[in-house]
Amino acid sequence: MENKNIGLSAIRIIATLMILLCHICQFYNFFLAWWLNVGVQIFLTLSGYIFGKKYILNPSKWLLKRFIRIYISYILLIIIISLIYVIMFPNLFSVNKFFVHIFCLQGIYGTFDNLYHLWYITYILICYMLTPLLQFLFDKQYKVRSICFIFFIIIFLMWIITGKLEMLWLISYIIGYFMGKFDFLNKLKKTYITVIIIIAVVACSIKVILSSISFTSIIGMLFVVYSYLTHILLGLMLFCVIYFVENKLYIVNRLYNILLFSMIDKLSYEIYLVHQIFILGTFSIILLCKSMFLNYMILAIMILLISFFLNFISGFISKKVKQLYNI
Incomplete structure (x- = not known):
């Protein structure tokens, strides 16, 4: 616990719960689903922040x-779901989609149903692939606005090439990265918090x-782009x-040793x-x-059990792979 940043754990736990609630609200067709999904932008900002605070000595090993x-956890899930589809729901299985998932391209070419x-x-x-470039430009003492301009061009080109406006979500990661670099x-x-809240609420x-x-x-189309950008801003504000609140009130810090909180943090x-x-x-x-x-009790138990199984198996395989490649 001494070396653990509970503020970051609080962000991770709350973002996880927001995404769970988002999809529960979506099940009931409740409008809050489209606000609670900002948990994804919080996660991206958090990831950027964590790796912005670290220095990558060997980019290839880090990647x-x-x-x-x-x-590993992801592909285990894909294999299990694919087997279930082939055996029980052959109409839901597609060889093309299977290989799309194998190469992690489902964010561009579409996913299996239910995934x-x-x-x-x-x-x-x-x-992650852009992170070494971010560090390289930062090390070369490029001005932040110059780096942001370079990545704006990269994101814009990726949007044009793929046709996926979701490429804008990369901005959350980049913002988080610079927040980490400047602590x-x-x-x-x-x-600062007040200003960020006012800007986000107005937007x-x-x-x-x-x-x-x-x-x-x-x-x-411009309004859609504006909607994506406000979601990024909302995620940044909540992040x-x-x-800030956790470091003032220590709410999660007091509750962290309750099994559920620590498990959500570990298995997020x-x-x-x-x-x-x-x-x-x-x-x-449901x-x-x-x-x-x-x-909901069954739902929570199923999610935690399968999450623990994936984490345990992937941890075992990861250890062997890291030993094999000496990383």
Whole structure:
């Protein structure tokens, strides 16, 4: 516990819970789903922040290490789901989609049914691949605005090539990276927090007002881009607020040793991989029986058990692979 940054753990835990609640709200077609999904932007900002505070001595080994952490749990899940589809739901299986998932391209070319949330894997891996370049430019003492301009061009070209506006989410990671480099969270003051909150609230309020208006195709596209950018801003605001509040009130710090909190922190990635399968689509268990309480208890147990299984197996395989490649 001494070496653990509970502020960052609080961000990770809350972002995980927000994504879980997002998909539960989506199941009930409740509008809050489209606000709670900002947990993804919080995760991207958090990842950028963590790696912005570190120095990568060997980019190839670092990338391999990050790929191992992301890929093993992910590919175990894909293999299990693919086998279930082939045996029980052959209409849901596609060889093309299987190989799309094998190469982690589902964020661009589409996912299997029931696995729509795995688009995130494509984008976090892109973020990791861009990280050594970020560090290189930073080391060369390029001005931050120059680096941001370079990455704006990169993101814009990736958007044009893939046709995926989701490429804008990479901005969350880049912002987080620079926040880590300048140790922004430990310099946070109430004044900064207030300004960030006001800007985010105003931007989101404008988004809500404009969403009720019908636009022409070009203006409509600009509004969509604006909506994505406000989500990035909202994620940044919540990232800062959670850290600031935790360091003032120590709420998560007091509750961390409660098994559920520490497990969510440790298994957050695997929980993300697993959760939507049992909330939306073919395998949903939210309406399994008449008791809502029992349904949610079963849901929580299923998510945690399978997340633990994936984490345990991937940890074992990761250890062997790291020994093999001496990383």
